[in-house]
Amino acid sequence: MLKNMAFGVALMAGSAQAAEVPKNVIFFIGDGMGPAYTTAYRYYQADSQVSQVTDTVFDRLLIGSASTFPHDETVVTDSAAGATALATGTKSYNGAIGVDAHKQPLDSMLVQAKSMGWHTGVIATSHVNHATPASFVAHADSRRNYQEIAEQFYSRRLKEDQPLVDLILGGGQRYFPMEQDQLGSKMVNWGYQYADKLTQLDSLTRLPALGLFAPKQLPYAVDSDQPKRLSAMVSTGLRLLSQSDTPFFLMVEGSLIDWCGHDNDIACAMKEMADFAGALEVAEAFAQERGDTLVVFTADHSTGGLTLGAGGEYRWEAEQVKQTGASLRTITDALLNQPQEQFPQILARFLGFELTQGELGELAKVSKEEEALRWKLASILSGHSYTGWTTSGHTAVDVPLGAMGPGSERFRGHLDNTEIAKALKQMIR
Ligand SMILES: [Zn+2]
Structure with missing residues (x-):
């Protein structure tokens, strides 16, 4: 009888609420990935031999768009203010890492997840203490305080015996030195399993795990003999995070899409997009199989003013x-x-x-x-x-927003970047 009543209550709450709460949350941020990037990638990956344009993972998951403007009057955001908005739900000034316009610390959804007992992870192709992952983990007045930010990956534990970030994969060896009593070795002594080569991803077998695969950012995919490195890191991350029954929050950044955009380098940008798409497909398959995982993707801003078609010609x-x-x-x-x-x-x-x-x-x-x-x-x-660019910096156009899994309907339509964060924070409970 009791069992039946409980079942009845679950049903009533059911379709409206229970179905909306994800167990796990995976948040993909394509740094600089404005709408022209996802459009260009669709034609780039199409098979031109048969003139066939097929949907990409971005097309499949797209359900809205997001505005990105920072706290000040500039309209055009940088990655630090953009990521702080996406991580915390509060707009700040360009350069801010997890602090508000008055430089007061803000708690991110990653910190909230940890306080709820979830496992947490960040994966990036830049150094892991770069603006976007940093805004989920640290507080700093300036994004350039790289060492201060790196230290917080270790020192900012909510409980003495638990890491704030259970999974850290990306670049940044120089900020986590492995010499005695230096940050990296302290983390290994504390209990992090460590790998320093992408070919050793399989050697990571448990949390907490730290994988740093370059002194700073990873090499560009277009220059690399391991162009699928973000996909590989996400596969490893999901393998480790799904080993236990504990819920998890994972942030994944395609960091270098933006760097290629700053250089107005279309071939570089498209190879980064291919790896980012592959990584998103890994998460899509994971979420489809399990049914309990929310996957959201968006961008912090667009970079370079990329467009398809230039010089008066009707072609790309x-x-x-x-x-x-x-x-x-x-x-x-x-x-x-x-x-x-x-x-x-x-x-x-x-x-x-x-x-x-x-x-x-x-x-x-x-x-x-x-x-x-x-x-x-x-x-x-x-x-x-026939690729067009307007700037070596960022632009303020709205960015794509996509989601799948429990709670994904919260991201339908046009949202501000802070509303994305607020919706996610409401679901990390
Ligand atoms: Zn940038």
């Missing part, structure tokens, strides 16, 4: 983008201080198409200045694919 050439096999920074390093006669041979290592004599001449004029050469190359390669 994904094939030209696919045929660029390195980042602008790598290609620039190879061309720097080389004579123009060598350029075609050097470029053939990276490009599946040839530049005109006029374009080679323009590059030669600036071949001794790294920055000028890189921007000239950016302009030429963007021209080949």
Whole structure:
């Protein structure tokens, strides 16, 4: 009888509420991933041989959009203010890490999850103490206080015998040194299992786990022999977090989409998008199989003012983008201080198409200045694919918002970035 009554109460509360509460929450943030990035990625991943454009994981999960403006009058946010809004539900100034406009500390949804006894994790392709993951873990007046932020990953424990962050995967070895009595070794002595190579992800077998795979950010996917590193880290993270019955909160950042955008490097950005999409698909499959996990994706802002179509032409050439096999920074390093006669041979290592004599001449004029050469190359390669850019900084356009799983209906329509955080915080109980 008691059992039946309990069942009845559950049914009444049921469809409206019980179904809306996720056990686990996975929050994906594509840094700089404005709407032109998800659009470009759709055409980039399509099979041009059969002219077939298929839905991406972003298209499948998309249910809304989000505004990103910071606390001040600038309208255009940086990653720190954007991530602070997404992590805490409060808008702040550009540069703020987990503090409000008066520099007072704010509690993030990750800290809230830990206080509820959940497991917690952050995964990023930048150093893990970079703006976005930092805003979920630390408080700092300035995003540039990297060491102060890194220390808080260890020191900010809510209970002495429990880590604040159970899973930390990304770059940043230089901020977690493994020499005796330094931060990294203190964490290992405290109980973190540690790996420093992506090929050792399988060696991580339990929480708490710390995996740092580069001195600072990971190499760009387009330059890397491990372009699927975010997908691999997310697979490992979900394996470790799902070992126990404890609920978990996991933040995943595709950090370098933004860095490629700052360089106006479309080939770099699309390879980062491919890895971010793959990582989101790993979470999508996990959530589909279990039915108890909410997956949300959005961006903190858009970067570069990316658009598809430029120079008065009605076209965008994904094939030209696919045929660029390195980042602008790598290609620039190879061309720097080389004579123009060598350029075609050097470029053939990276490009599946040839530049005109006029374009080679323009590059030669600036071949001794790294920055000028890189921007000239950016302009030429963007021209080949009819990719447009408006800035080397961020823009204020609304960003995509997608969700699946219990509670996903809370993210339908247009939301402000702070409302995304508030909805998530209400579900982390
Ligand atoms: Zn940025």
